[in-house]
Amino acid sequence: MSSIPTIRSLLQARRPMDIKILHDKFGPVVRVGPNELTFNSAKAWRDIYLQGMQKDAIHVGTVKGLPEALPMNMADEVTHSRLRRAIAPAFSAKAILEQEDVIQAQVTRFMEVVHCMGNKKEVFNMAECYKITTLDIILALIFGEELGCLEEGESNDWAPIVSQTVKESASEQAIRRLFGHGTILYRLLIGFIPVKLRAHMDKHLILSVSLARRRLVANTARKDLMSLIMQQREIKGEISVDEILVNSAVLLFAGSQTTASLLSALTYHLLGDKNIYTRLTTEIRSSFKDEDEICSKYVAKLPFLNACIEEALRIFPPAPIGLPRTVPKEGALIDGHLVPGGVTVSVVSWSATHNAANFQDPDSFSPNRWIDKDKHHGDTRAASQPFGLGPRACIGKYLAYLEARLIICRLLWNFDLVPADSMTQWDPSGEMKYMKTFTVWQDIILNTKAVPVERC
16 A cells, blocks of 8 residues: 555545545545554544644654754653653643733733724634634743734734744655655655745744743743743753753644634634624623633633634534554554554644544534533534543643633634635545645634624
8 A cells, every 4th residue: 555645635635534534435544554543433533632642753743853852742752751740830821821912911911902803894714813813822931921922913023934844844744654664764855845845844942942942041920831841940950941942833833724724714614603792792792791801710600602612612613633652562452443553643633523423413513512411412522522631631721721712702702703705625525625634734714803892
């Protein structure tokens, strides 16, 4: 079996959807390469990601390392564990809640921009606004600086740099799949990746490292996320300065692109179903007398809001790919299949969450499946793992939920949203034939009008 079909699918930014089509045809386990299997069940999630399997060599991150430091998502298991112990406390539920004022300040700026668009009755790409807002938030949280990417809009080049870095990583992954990692042909062909693609990844690292260096020498009493990471370094010494620098770039990417995709998907599906939209806006507007009341304590208690967020994460997983693992030499039992050692295995999120064996009517946006569990007893909710499982699961889970709750609550408290076009890109036929994704979704368009809510 050749690797060419999966490489072509990868470079065309269609791999998760193409693999889902294969699962529909061949069942819960599919051979997608000479030495690679993908699965689509909840049990496979547990069997692969909770059994200590190591990251596979074909996986390529979106951030390059420094000479003496690797990004956390590309490190070996021992190094990854050490780095995670140093960084994860900054992303705990407690630490994130302590940063709520910073997040709220950036959301306020987002509201101001939307108010401006609404007052002018302008059509704007809400997906792009989400992407830049979440970038502003993570920049402020890590570096303690307000860079104002949203106010600069198209004049700011950081947002496109961040979103374009995934294209180089896809090109490198294609080479690894075809020729292996570290081989002579691999080292030769890496040099042929287009300069423009390499430039995006290089510039993202340079900008991130520059900001991180500036933050490390700054004399500030403010407790941002960087201060918590430095505190861990001083207490336990488990992370070097270079490792802090390079992993700042990882956190910037992961902390902006994925949450923006979640917000875009949720907004699209709300606009596509009047009943769901009305139910959510009613819940939000009846729960708060004033916008100032919208805070972490109360948004976490809104049942329909949280069901909508879970359903958006399921139907449009922000990272729809499968994170590859290597079966240990003694082999492993995965979803009832005995897999020999050395095989690359993964669960592709898109395939798992759109599998009719896991969810009733899987292509339908149905928040009630997270509330009325008796009616949806056929759903296997554990098949939706938008933040992954195991020791390499996303550390930004609490931040993503808080951002999504605050942004959607404040947006729908202030505005009625109206789709400004047919939103063809979101056509579900042909496995979202107009959508493209590498590590995360690419170039999402969500043209919208925002009408300010009139209150007596």
